[in-house]
Amino acid sequence: MKYDTIIIGAGVIGASTAYHLKRLSPKKKILLIDKNNKVAVGNTAKSAALYRNLFSSRTSQVLANSSISYYESIADKISLKELGYFWMLSQDDYQKAKTGLSKLDEKKDRFEFLSVKEIPTNLKLNTSKSDEFSEVECILYGHRCGSLSAIKLARYYATQFQKLGGVIQVPAKIKKINLTEKNRFYPPWSDVKIDSITDHNGVDYFADDFIFALGAWTHSFLSQYGIASQIYPQKRQMFTLKIKPDQIATDIKQRIPILVLPTGGVYIKPVLQNSMVMVGSANELGNPFQMDANPPTAEEGYFKNAIEPVLNHYFPHLKDYSIFSKWAGYYAYYWPDKNPVIEKISNIQWVSGTSGSGTAARNLSMDEVELFDETKFQVADLSLKKRNVDAEELII
Ligand SMILES: Cc1cc2nc3c(=O)[nH]c(=O)nc-3n(C[C@H](O)[C@H](O)[C@H](O)COP(=O)(O)OP(=O)(O)OC[C@H]3O[C@@H](n4cnc5c(N)ncnc54)[C@H](O)[C@@H]3O)c2cc1C
Structure with missing residues (x-):
């Protein structure tokens, strides 16, 4: 079993x-492996998708738009x-987002601001404040935003x-990687690379690159082999509520956008034709960067x-709902x-959170990649050694 x-x-x-690498180098023998028995069963299947x-970082703007x-x-x-x-x-959110928003172009990036008076009247939204929650000052209405099926995409x-x-091989849980120099106290003058990987059945897979x-x-996985990727897991939870659609909006035939509330990173994905909404939020401080269980559970608490x-x-008006899932x-x-991140040491490359074409380009030692919308992108910008990204300021 020898692959490129x-x-x-x-x-x-x-x-x-896998797709972009094969597209860019059709003659290469390429294998895609997963420990599950199907593609897209990991966190891709958990996504709100x-x-x-709308991002302030130039990197995110370029990658997201393309x-x-x-x-x-392929809609x-x-x-x-x-x-x-x-x-x-809220007034506070707006002040914080101002610098980030100034890096966007209303026309080109297709967004506008709605004042509270311009909020569609069919939406049963309370914009006023209480002791705990801020008043809605305005709405950033992003038009080039939405939802898709992440499973179908993968x-x-x-x-x-x-x-x-x-070629796709599933299920194959990779238990270990075998370095060319088996002794882990390898002499520093000899080049070390991956020779093969071994799955849960003891099957070895050989390749030039991994x-x-x-x-x-x-x-x-990678830290066991001396690779400090600094890519850490953090738990995210989703809840689907069975509701009466008129608790959210009076006329559900009108398109209801994805609603991001001003507090706690809480967002609502409407699935009103099924009398449901999907809600999630992002908690950061206090939420450990570790896996507590796999699969993890969402807590009603x-x-x-x-x-x-x-x-x-x-x-x-959203009352008496039940948690459906x-x-x-x-x-x-x-x-x-x-x-x-797209980085490589020896014949070991690792990638997280990016589009596949950049990873494929790095694997083929190309400095620049042409994205789908023909924008040129420097792949090394996402590496660790020559990193060139600006911090994101528009965070939900
Ligand atoms: C609740 C939740 C909501 C989210 N909502 C959004 C959203 O609205 N929008 C958005 O853009 N992103 C969202 N995300 C993030 C998004 O899901 C991820 O960024 C994306 O799916 C990551 O894809 P991936 O291929 O890197 O990871 P994964 O889909 O997890 O793929 C990694 C694969 O590696 C396999 N694997 C692991 N170890 C081994 C091994 N030893 N051997 C073989 N295979 C192995 C796993 O089985 C898995 O299939 C959300 C995530 C969560 C959890």
């Missing part, structure tokens, strides 16, 4: 990397819905990869304490700046 390149991890990142183009153009080109295959974002800002990439002759697209498992009070304040997964953050 093996990609370990078949989430959206691994699958897109919301997308936006990715969205690609998603739009029907990935259930893309350009719902828009209603990002509600599987679409995987299918395209297979159509080009790529790309690890392990998402939240990146740190725990977290919903009651962290999310429900915010919902009750801003949507006071709940789940949790892990985000994978590169801690210093939370931007994507």
